[in-house]
Amino acid sequence: MWGLPRCRKSPSGFSPSSTAEEVTTGIDGSGLVAIVTGASSGIGAETCRVLALRGVHVVMGVRNLSTASQVREKIVGQVLTAKIEILELDLSSMSSVRRLVDNFDALDLPLNILVNNSGIAFVPFELSEDGIELHFATNHLGHFLLTDLLLEKIHVAAKESGIEGRIVIVSSDGHKHSYREGIRFDKINDESSYNRILAYGQSKLANILYANELSSHLKEQDAKVVVNSLHPGDVVTNIACYWGFLNGLVSSFGKFVLKSVEQGAATVCYLALHPQVAGVTGSYFVDCNTVQLKSHATDKELAKRLWDFSMSLLR
DSSP: OOSSOSOOOOSSSOOTTOOHHHHTTTOOOTTOEEEEESTTSHHHHHHHHHHHHTTOEEEEEESOHHHHHHHHHHHHHHOTTOOEEEEEOOTTOHHHHHHHHHHHHHHTOOOOEEEEOOOOOSOOSOBOTTSSBHHIIIIIIHHHHHHHHHHHHHHHHHHHHOOOEEEEEEOOGGGGSSBTTBSOTTOTTOSTTOOHHHHHHHHHHHHHHHHHHHHHHHHHTTOSEEEEEEEOOSBOSSTTTTSHHHHHHHHHHHHHHSBOHHHHTHHHHHHHHOGGGTTOOSOEEETTEEOOOOGGGGOHHHHHHHHHHHHHHHO
16 A cells, blocks of 8 residues: 555554554453444454454444354454354344344343444445435444444443443545535435435435534433544445446555555544543544544534434434
């Protein structure tokens, strides 16, 4: 990977070329339990590997159980002490989200870390089984419901263990390329004006707005749980698989100018485990450092409206 600076002074001490292993060096996550969505490939799989390497008991939330089993076997082959569970999860389906929570409850585990990583990008117009535009359903609403259903468990674990709970929401700088009004509440399912780039941007903007609003709610409750969102960087993954031309470019040339998966997972693992993040909430991170948001992403009224809108869709 040629395009990223190898060294750059920053408050955290890490740079765009830092890897997930590097940013968690020396951190002991033993006794912690994490759920990672989208865990069967790309950033999600690497996040699972590094968290397991640091002693965290990992629960993989995945659509493809067969692929996830292969990932699990590979991780266990590298990390002999790894504790990894696999649960089926389709974030575009609210019934699937509820089933995962029921299945997680059956494991009788605490929950310290929730990594909302799964996502789709640039898909042609399609509605989910619940009748919601697919980007919005998968990237935002599924994670909104998942977090809501697991929040009490994170609360309890933080209170009983004295260890801060962490919710990590993987967004993207693609949030800057949403529709003009930010979130199209009255046109979420409007096929006639659908644009796959802007629809993806809208869902990523929703990730940030939700993270900020949830952080505000938790502050009011004086909860020992922090929530932060992030841009992982432009990473060589299969996220653009629905757009053949772009996916082909990424596959052919990405390794020369984009982050590797190991680098892409760095900020995720940093927010999940690093002591520098203790007490930090409602922030947006790039390359393991906070970045100031602009425009719609800082709109508190828009965030509140999104919260209410999301709740209405789930009723």
